Amino acid sequence: MARLAIFASGNGSNFQAIAERILPTRHTVEFLLCNNKNARAIERAKKLGIPYYLVNYRGEKRENVEEVILNYLSKHRVDLIALAGYMKIITEKLIEPYWKKIINIHPALLPKYPGTNAIERSYASKDRELGITIHYVDTGVDTGPIILQKSFIRDGNESLEEIEKRIHRLEHLYYPQVVVELLDRIGEKIE
Ligand code: GRF
Numbered sequence: 001m002a003r004l005a006i007f008a009s010g011n012g013s014n015f016q017a018i019a020e021r022i023l024p025t026r027h028t029v030e031f032l033l034c035n036n037k038n039a040r041a042i043e044r045a046k047k048l049g050i051p052y053y054l055v056n057y058r059g060e061k062r063e064n065v066e067e068v069i070l071n072y073l074s075k076h077r078v079d080l081i082a083l084a085g086y087m088k089i090i091t092e093k094l095i096e097p098y099w100k101k102i103i104n105i106h107p108a109l110l111p112k113y114p115g116t117n118a119i120e121r122s123y124a125s126k127d128r129e130l131g132i133t134i135h136y137v138d139t140g141v142d143t144g145p146i147i148l149q150k151s152f153i154r155d156g157n158e159s160l161e162e163i164e165k166r167i168h169r170l171e172h173l174y175y176p177q178v179v180v181e182l183l184d185r186i187g188e189k190i191e
Helices: 013-022 040-048 062-075 118-124 160-190
Strands: 003-008 028-034 052-054 080-083 102-106 129-136 146-153
Touching: 003 013, 013 028, 013 040, 013 160, 028 040, 028 062, 040 052, 080 160, 102 160, 118 160, 129 160, 146 160
Parallel strands: 003 028, 003 080, 028 052, 080 102
Antiparallel strands: 102 129, 129 146
């Protein structure tokens, strides 16, 4: 078995999709880490019976918050961290000890449209092929080594809402799958 932590800031639909996929396996979702007390992700964690930690960045140095996060991670002996709509930049302090142990999902085909509002920006483009990227996290914004990309071809008549739905459907299908594969690999090494 291997231990997962999920970081989310908002809605938490990816958090829930991953958690539901992991719960019946031998792996564990140790906790949700959230920086927003009003996040729907917290409600989802409560319903799923998954513990959560709330961190507050306001008025705090990023390094101090990451120190707190490092303590949670080592206390729970976390093997893998999945960022799922975590709207905070993560620094070297966290990345260095967890290199290739932190992954992220991005709702566009990187290296195109990194950063925020990626769905809107790819929708507004002339690109016919849209999709998602799952990648390792490095110190840049959405620049780390790519693990998996999945895409679809649009005909151009879709509304933004329809495109969003298609993107989220891909996310909810493939992000949990990648997480389980990585946990399986980590678990084999540990056992
Ligand atoms: C997803 O579109 C993900 O790709 C991006 O943030 C969004 C989070 O959605 N990084 P949710 O909170 O999982 O519903």
